[in-house]
Amino acid sequence: MxxxxxxxxxxxxxxxxxxxxxxFGSGVISRLGxxxxxxxxxxxxxxxxxxxxxxxxxxxPIGHSDVVEWFPAGEHEPSTAQVDELRDRIVGRSTxxxxxxxxxxxxxxxxxxxxxxxxxTNEGSSSQYQGWDLLRRPGVFKVxxxxxxxxxxxxxxxxxxxxxxxxxxxxxxxxxxxxxxxxSSLISGVPRDQRLYSGMDCFIHCVESLQGTMINELARxxxxxxxxxxxxVFLEGGSDEELMTAxxxxxxxxxxxxxxxxxxxxxxxSMELGFRHGFANCVVFNVLDDxxxxxxxxxxxxxxxxxxCIPKGVCSGLDSDAMNxxxxxxxxxxxxxxxxxxxxxxxxxxxxEILSLYESM
Amino acid sequence: MxxxxxxxxxxxxxxxxxxxxxxFGSGVISRLGxxxxxxxxxxxxxxxxxxxxxxxxxxxPIGHSDVVEWFPAGEHEPSTAQVDELRDRIVGRSTxxxxxxxxxxxxxxxxxxxxxxxxxTNEGSSSQYQGWDLLRRPGVFKVxxxxxxxxxxxxxxxxxxxxxxxxxxxxxxxxxxxxxxxxSSLISGVPRDQRLYSGMDCFIHCVESLQGTMINELARxxxxxxxxxxxxVFLEGGSDEELMTAxxxxxxxxxxxxxxxxxxxxxxxSMELGFRHGFANCVVFNVLDDxxxxxxxxxxxxxxxxxxCIPKGVCSGLDSDAMNxxxxxxxxxxxxxxxxxxxxxxxxxxxxEILSLYESM
Numbered sequence: 001m002x003x004x005x006x007x008x009x010x011x012x013x014x015x016x017x018x019x020x021x022x023x024f025g026s027g028v029i030s031r032l033g034x035x036x037x038x039x040x041x042x043x044x045x046x047x048x049x050x051x052x053x054x055x056x057x058x059x060x061p062i063g064h065s066d067v068v069e070w071f072p073a074g075e076h077e078p079s080t081a082q083v084d085e086l087r088d089r090i091v092g093r094s095t096x097x098x099x100x101x102x103x104x105x106x107x108x109x110x111x112x113x114x115x116x117x118x119x120x121t122n123e124g125s126s127s128q129y130q131g132w133d134l135l136r137r138p139g140v141f142k143v144x145x146x147x148x149x150x151x152x153x154x155x156x157x158x159x160x161x162x163x164x165x166x167x168x169x170x171x172x173x174x175x176x177x178x179x180x181x182x183x184s185s186l187i188s189g190v191p192r193d194q195r196l197y198s199g200m201d202c203f204i205h206c207v208e209s210l211q212g213t214m215i216n217e218l219a220r221x222x223x224x225x226x227x228x229x230x231x232x233v234f235l236e237g238g239s240d241e242e243l244m245t246a247x248x249x250x251x252x253x254x255x256x257x258x259x260x261x262x263x264x265x266x267x268x269x270s271m272e273l274g275f276r277h278g279f280a281n282c283v284v285f286n287v288l289d290d291x292x293x294x295x296x297x298x299x300x301x302x303x304x305x306x307x308x309c310i311p312k313g314v315c316s317g318l319d320s321d322a323m324n325x326x327x328x329x330x331x332x333x334x335x336x337x338x339x340x341x342x343x344x345x346x347x348x349x350x351x352x353e354i355l356s357l358y359e360s361m
Numbered sequence: 362m363x364x365x366x367x368x369x370x371x372x373x374x375x376x377x378x379x380x381x382x383x384x385f386g387s388g389v390i391s392r393l394g395x396x397x398x399x400x401x402x403x404x405x406x407x408x409x410x411x412x413x414x415x416x417x418x419x420x421x422p423i424g425h426s427d428v429v430e431w432f433p434a435g436e437h438e439p440s441t442a443q444v445d446e447l448r449d450r451i452v453g454r455s456t457x458x459x460x461x462x463x464x465x466x467x468x469x470x471x472x473x474x475x476x477x478x479x480x481x482t483n484e485g486s487s488s489q490y491q492g493w494d495l496l497r498r499p500g501v502f503k504v505x506x507x508x509x510x511x512x513x514x515x516x517x518x519x520x521x522x523x524x525x526x527x528x529x530x531x532x533x534x535x536x537x538x539x540x541x542x543x544x545s546s547l548i549s550g551v552p553r554d555q556r557l558y559s560g561m562d563c564f565i566h567c568v569e570s571l572q573g574t575m576i577n578e579l580a581r582x583x584x585x586x587x588x589x590x591x592x593x594v595f596l597e598g599g600s601d602e603e604l605m606t607a608x609x610x611x612x613x614x615x616x617x618x619x620x621x622x623x624x625x626x627x628x629x630x631s632m633e634l635g636f637r638h639g640f641a642n643c644v645v646f647n648v649l650d651d652x653x654x655x656x657x658x659x660x661x662x663x664x665x666x667x668x669x670c671i672p673k674g675v676c677s678g679l680d681s682d683a684m685n686x687x688x689x690x691x692x693x694x695x696x697x698x699x700x701x702x703x704x705x706x707x708x709x710x711x712x713x714e715i716l717s718l719y720e721s722m
Contacts (some may be wrong), residue, residue, distance in 0.1 A: 015382065025577055033377075216386055225585070
């Protein structure tokens with residue numbers, strides 16, 4: 001059911017995709033079954049393994065033929081190797097594909113569920129599809145159930161994976177969820193730090209979207225709303241429902257615009273230092289006064305209000321090879337950098353400037 | 362591809378549907394072809410006949426096997442009889458269904474395109490499906506191209522039609538567009554009055570959504586953004602792109618909440634006096650101080666700023682039979698009235714109160 005050539009559209013930033021079905025509200029996880037395909041050959045539930053001890057499985061409509069894979073999302077950023085291995089295991093188990101893939105967890109688990117869904121129908125390694133609009137076939141029907149708010153992965157086309165040589169997103173219309181469940185009761189137990197770092201991911205990509213050159217009025221509306229809610233949540237005691245809405249709006253904004261300088265730099269920190277995405281973004285955003293000015297001040301106000309202190313000198317232990325790899329990876333983030341700085345971004349965002357930003361973190 | 366039972370979900374107001382694909386921006390109508398299915402047995406273009414003299418057809422990818430139906434949307438509110446007749450003509454012409462339905466026009470044409478799409482696959486008269494979740498089968502793939510902003514029909518599940526006995530919406534997951542084209546260049550030539558009345562439809566249903574009992578945080582976000590943009594457009598010279606965004610956000614909000622007292626009353630005026638929907642809403646909202654307080658004042662500020670004067674005494678020529686029919690039809694609008702006033706709405710919103718509101722208009 002896809003007739004357009006996604007590639008041209010998306011490069012122009014004007015084909016806006018939206019998740020067609022949402023369940024929203026506290027406790028709606030009990031209605032997940034209404035969104036799922038019939039069991040048939042079995043559905044695949046990919047669940048963040050930290051949720052195992054919270055007995056999450058009891059709240060999910062898991063049938064006899066369904067398969068549960070506990071994903072160790074807490075260990076490190078998800079990799080293309082993990083996705084390929086999981087896909088191979090599923091394919092090896094049965095001659096039939098699962099009728100659906102359900103991801104339950106934070107942004108990493110969302111990304112893995114999206115990637116496995118499309119790697120069940122596209123050949124080769126997921127590392128071949130890191131980039132924009134490289135997938136050739138729709139994936140298996142997929143549902144996202146976030147248990148952490150902020151990444152916007154539930155609403156976006158992006159599945160960020162660490163590959164053999166780079167951390168990079170698979171970005172495709174096929175890597176969007178067919179349905180999502182936004183249940184605020186699932187995020188109520190998230191540790192304070194993690195909640196803030198993940199929330200700041202939303203704050204940051206809303207800023208990157210709003211300050212970027214690829215923005216249009218629709219994306220601006222989503223980003224404005226995401227940013228307002230995010231600020232309200234962290235400075236005025238807004239609710240978990242508002243945080244989930246902020247995350248979804250932020251993700252929806254990014255679908256039709258792009259991230260910017262912060263994301264272009266933060267992938268390097270995750271790759272070389274193993275920093276989680278939300279935390280890495282915070283470390284980077286904290287030194288981007290020249291790029292996002294007043295927004296960085298507001299970000300610091302939020303951190304102070306939550307007694308969170310961002311470390312400094314994080315790159316001091318890295319050798320020059322590692323620094324050069326981070327600079328090289330940043331330079332590959334062409335679309336975010338065009339969004340942030342325009343087509344001639346290389347004139348001002350030189351390897352020297354990137355290096356000095358990393359050194360200042 | 363629909364597994365959930367729409368009925369239960371929607372009655373609870375928690376299954377949120379979104380149009381999965383949008384093109385947004387000035388001039389994107391040139392890319393409509395990317396959203397359409399292959400011609401196959403031909404696509405059906407339903408176009409507001411007022412656009413004929415603007416040579417709209419030249420801007421559309423109409424092929425040899427495609428059929429164009431000019432719809433006289435300017436004459437009166439669309440009816441179930443018109444939808445049935447159009448459907449019968451299409452079915453009579455070929456043994457194959459069209460591969461797609463494209464609606465190009467204002468809210469009425471959007472509603473007709475949505476209704477024809479589902480009436481090509483559901484038996485009987487469209488009047489049988491006026492209500493909530495009565496359709497049994499998905500319709501033909503449909504694309505909405507609004508040329509007037511405000512109704513939100515491009516984003517919503519509703520297709521409002523005047524039936525033999527009532528003006529009422531077909532409300533179903535199947536009556537949502539599969540894709541929409543939001544091209545601000547298409548609304549630039551709309552007459553000033555029409556632009557305002559249609560824009561106030563957006564303003565009013567955002568207020569009804571925000572002030573209603575069925576609201577949740579997601580719907581609140583959409584309505585807040587729709588209302589802010591709408592106010593900006595009409596009081597601070599906001600752009601056509603902002604007006605199109607406002608309309609879309611307002612429609613998206615209504616998908617997950619409901620309209621209220623104004624819409625419950627305005628259908629009666631359209632039925633008995635032939636008032637267009639946007640205008641009828643303005644006539645009603647102007648007397649709803651007791652229900653929407655400050656919002657009515659803001660509405661009047663907008664009207665004053667645009668030198669628009671809402672007439673009074675519009676019901677003075679109606680006999681008591683007509684007045685009673687309007688009261689009876691308002692009392693059928695149960696969902697909007699529950700949304701506005703709660704489950705015990707009949708305690709305060711009595712036939713006497715409704716009659717006196719109509720008399721005050």
